[in-house]
Amino acid sequence: MGDVLAFRDLTLGYDRHPAVHHLDGAVPEGALLAVCGPNGAGKSTLLKGIVGILPPLAGRIDSGVPAREIAYLPQAAEIDRSFPIDVFDLVSTGLWRRTRLFGGIGRADRVRIEAAIAAVGLAGFEARPIGTLSGGQMQRMLFARLLLQEARLILLDEPFTALDAGTVADLVALIERWNGEGRTVLAVLHDMELVAQHFPETLLLAREPVGWGATPEVLTPANLAEARRMCEAWDEGAAACAPAQGRAA
């Protein structure tokens, strides 16, 4: 299997301040990778760079997967919750790739949509307006949409924030099912326990990569301490970064 993503001396940031600094590496297809690190470590920024929302300040990202095969769940969805639409219709937009502008939704599609809704534990909620959902139910609904997208690469930015244990367990099971189907999943997570239990690989990021590899080897106390030590806030007085300083990967 080839690499789904390759980072070459990647620097991403805002206003010339780097949030991801000189990242090198590759993500093979079928990987189940957790991205961890302290606040401000650049984790969300990395995902935004992969999706294409944020252009790199330096270096580049090579993607072995076309853009329409990437599914992205941002940290805080821009969804207008007062919009008059129900769960079924919102989840059905996950079929966009097949239906495009005009394609209809046939019987077979309806069945798939309902199955997706049931898979996330929201059976019976099809006709509910989205404004009446709780936070957890909202997140489940968005997972159902992701399900329908059938993407090769799935990017999740802090998908379990403020969710109860039961919901988290259900959604993690879904992620593992996806990975079992051969899909690559990158998830930004804070819960180290969860990462240790379910994610075989981890990238520990503190602007610069601290460790990248098998989870037990990366999430060591020493690494975690080093990550915390790295500066969180950006430095107004920083000088311009000299190129090609020959960093070790």
Place this chain on the structure above:
Amino acid sequence: MYDLLIAPFAEFDFMRRALVGVLALGLGAGPVGVLMMLRRMSLAGDAMAHAILPGAAVGFLAAGLNLWAMTAGGLIAGFAVALGAGAVARATQMKEDAALAAFYLVSLALGVLLVSLRGSNVDLLHVLFGTVLALDDATLLLIVAITTITLVVLAALWRPLVLESLDPGFLRSVSRAGAPTHLAFLALVVLNLVGGFHALGTLLAVGMMMLPAAAARFWTRELTALVALAVLIACGSGVLGLLVSYHSGAPSGPAIILVAGGAYALSVLFGSVGGLLPRLVPRRHLEA
């Protein structure tokens, strides 16, 4: 009853034309108004009424008091403002309402400048705006054509339009249709507004877009029902308003809008979704 409701239309040609005009307007303005309301563009109509001035001024400078030249000019200016503001809002951090405000103010100032250059004191904006009682064949054709174009485009772009209003981030991630859809919608808004101004005056054109949509919101949470109800309220207000103007002598434009306003007030008070009075009446809660 016949005298009250049917006779005015049976007896007078101008009333029949006005009827066709308001029905066509309601059909086109209803859906556009709902989408505008959902996208928080409710005040854009008023801004647009001023934004078209430099276009009308150029038309006036070129061809005198020729209504078609001025309307065409107004249309071009309207497109420039709406599409410019839309493009800026998408490309930068600026939100759409601020971008539109910036563009329309500049446009208005430009228009005032152009008009004063000519030295004549004709109030262009006033001359540009028509009245529903004076619909000749060409103007009727214009309204019907605009409504037809609107319905066709909306039907074609309904899915991306809804998604773009609901979850623009998701649409951006799965399709490149977001920006063109957005701009097409803005173009539709301008078309409906400028055509409406030319045929029926600002009050009627903007009012028939926003009031029925606002009223319908209080009766349903479902998008298709919302659009249908808005169209119904718009057309109904048009017919009733014409009858009120006929029997009471009130000016036609304000009469129609006040009827629509009455529908809105009733909706605020009695609407089943979020209306004021139903909240005051205690009802037993459900089991689940």
Place this chain on the structure above:
Amino acid sequence: MLNRRSWLAALAAVAFAAPALAQDAPPAQKLPVVATFSILGDLVHQVGGDRVRVSTLVGPNGDAHVFQPSPADAKKIAGAKVVFVNGLGFEGWIDRLVKSSGTRAKIFVASKGVEPREMAEEEEDGHDHDNTAEAHGHDHGHDHGGTDPHAWQSVANAKLYVANIRDGLIAADPDGKATYDANAAAYTAKLDALDNEVKAAIVRIPADKRRIITSHDAFGYFGAAYGIEFIAPQGVSTEAEASAKDVAKIIRQIKAEHIPAVFMENISDPRLVKRIANETGAKIGGEVYSDALSDDKGPASTYIDMIENNIREFSSALSS
């Protein structure tokens, strides 16, 4: 020595000198005068002749009801020695303009002494202001409160205007009294002829056809003076919006009484007039001028031309 011959010689000398005496010394500088609108400007020009330099604020084809003064207008007023206004509520914006210009000019109301008309009754219910577009800074400030300001449409009133203008100019420029008197007298004679011309034209129109629909009710004084009935679908001001009831009433009336003609005039929206004409089969008359003169290339570039144009158009529409 004061025999008859000397007396005759003296008389002759005086007789020869008299015309020279009747001419005032030409002014060192022309008197700067401002008239608020084109019709008034023409009248002032006729009386003032070469002694005055007239500028107008609302020019040809302009609409004084919705006029918005600019700083250039304030400058004109500030530099004037005399300002003539129509009065009767025609220029709602003039008081503020005069105050803000700080002028020390003498202000004269041309319509002083005119017997004012009230607006016709049927206008009251249809009378309303569409404020949507106007609300943002297009503040007209006009207020006619039911008085019809278009007094100049009656030639008899125009003669009063001329007299008031003459008196005003004399008060500001006493040296020019003789010129002003002579000019005013000559022009008034022309106005008398005009008045008779109009009356004669009316007589030629069959009595039962002397009714006209026009979109701007500015011909009240004309109608009252010469016996034509003017009916309007809107009120006096050009921004009033029509009601279905008023339009229906007029259509019914035209049909029932076979009113032959519908006229548009050079300011307001012609679409409503066309609609009424289409539905009733009435004839659409040519262009008539009520609140402003046409430009130099048009048929109504002076007051007399304007009246003649109007009566010509009325006659041809009503007589055919």
